[in-house]
Amino acid sequence: MEPLGSRTAPVPTDGRVLTVRGLSKTYSGRTGRKVANDSIDLDVSAGEIVALLGPNGAGKTTFLRQVAGQLLPTAGSIEVAGVDMVRSPRRAKEFLSVIPQECEPRSDLTTEEHLRYFARLKGETRGSIAATVERLLTETGLAEHRGKLVRELSGGLRRRVLLAVALSGPSTRLLLLDEPTTGVDPEGRRSVWRLIDALRARRIGILLTTHYIEEAEYLADRVAIINGGRLVAGGTVEEIRATLPFRGRLEIRGLDHLTPSARVLVGELESKYRVSVRLGNAERLEIVDPFRPEVVQELAHLTTEGVRATLSPVSLEDAYLAMVGAEAGELP
């Protein structure tokens, strides 16, 4: 079976399917000038998944909409498969597919009709459309739902329909997914993740935005963190975690049920280690080296005192919270 998106698209010799340089977007309004994106540089290579993380209003969707050709940038350049999106949007759009945030497929069309129509609009020929639709239905697990109207499908299946639509172009080299699993139940989310992950082998570059840190950890080869319209960090999950000055975290729960002696013990630890997050009756302490015997001993003391405490290596979430501010996150 021929892999999707492998037929006609040009891929620049350096393998990059998206090259963004100095991308800025400013709005002028009655309340003054608002900078939504500020000089962002970002690349996505063929077969690579890049996750864009950031709090609400950080500029993720604005960035994605500019790359998708829905919004004109104020400054900077965007190249999709080597084609300038600002100057030649219609040509550049032949090489990308988008699933906008909270997008819903048409409720009055069936799954198969979605694929048939959108594939044709994206350049699939009349002669190849039947085979393409069959292949997409099989690969996205939608074959048994082909004749159902979209309004009869669950949220997870609707996401699959949109993914199948996004994959339907013969020249797709770049896939833009704006919060692809928001509003989808955990089971549906994992099935969408598996589908996205499988696209890696097809040499399609994927840029996705998400609020779910675990989604970025599961899927992304590289993560870019955006805050206040600026790119504040970028790299692999390991590289981003390594930017933190501490390697572990001690999470203490049940702070409002501590015995007096446990309260003293926790107080000592709070004065020794920096508290990174405190929410409700739980807190998180930054541990520079979680493998030191002294730290393990402290954890044992806490457990002996009946305190619910766990020691774990730093996660992407810790790095994210350190970069965008702890107020943006919550303890899981």
Place this chain on the structure above:
Amino acid sequence: MSWRRFPDQLAVSTHMQLTGTTRELGLLLGFTILFPIGILFFLNVLIVPALRVQVLIGTIMMETALLNVNVLAQAIGGDKQTKLFDLFVSLPISPAVYALSIALSILPFSLASAVVTLGVAIVAFHVVITPFTLAALVGGFVLVWGSTLGVGFLIGVLGRSPRQINSMAQLVGILLTFFVPVFYPASILPLPLRVVAYGWPLTWGAQFLVAVVNGPASTLAISGAVLVGFVVAWFALIGSGIRWRER
């Protein structure tokens, strides 16, 4: 995208719109069939027999324009609500493909409505329509359809939210119903209102269709030329991608 793909993309997109529309037929049929017949009977009670042709043509015009404005604007509003509009903008298609396909998917219903209205007028009100008049009426109908679809498209793309789009479409609908001289001759309006009325393609359309039935040829030619001008202007505006890609 090559413009060579325009006809193919238009055909595919229109088929898609039509497939969806025919699954939500009830409201559309009520709007296209019952509404014009209702107007026709209502106005026939009030209007002197000499103005029957004007009323008939006004009803067809109003129905066509309201469908174009309301359905096109609200279809775009619906697509904005479900974010499908963003998906369409990201496709390698011209905005004209998108707008025209929605308008074309409404055309059969407008046409059916016009035929039913005409049939009722002939049978119930004994309006005489010759084959030549019928052919000219169809031509005029297509011109009116083409000259008003841009209004719906503009409301759809300029509106920031489905609610705003809905309100704007309703407002324009009210303006069309009460302030555009399609049920009566524009000549009875005071001069300032007449000037405003001639800014609407509908006024020219009504004048054109009345001239098809009653003449004179000069009015027919001038009105027809203005309608063609409106059609060309709308297509140029839509094709230029106004607000297709946001700034």
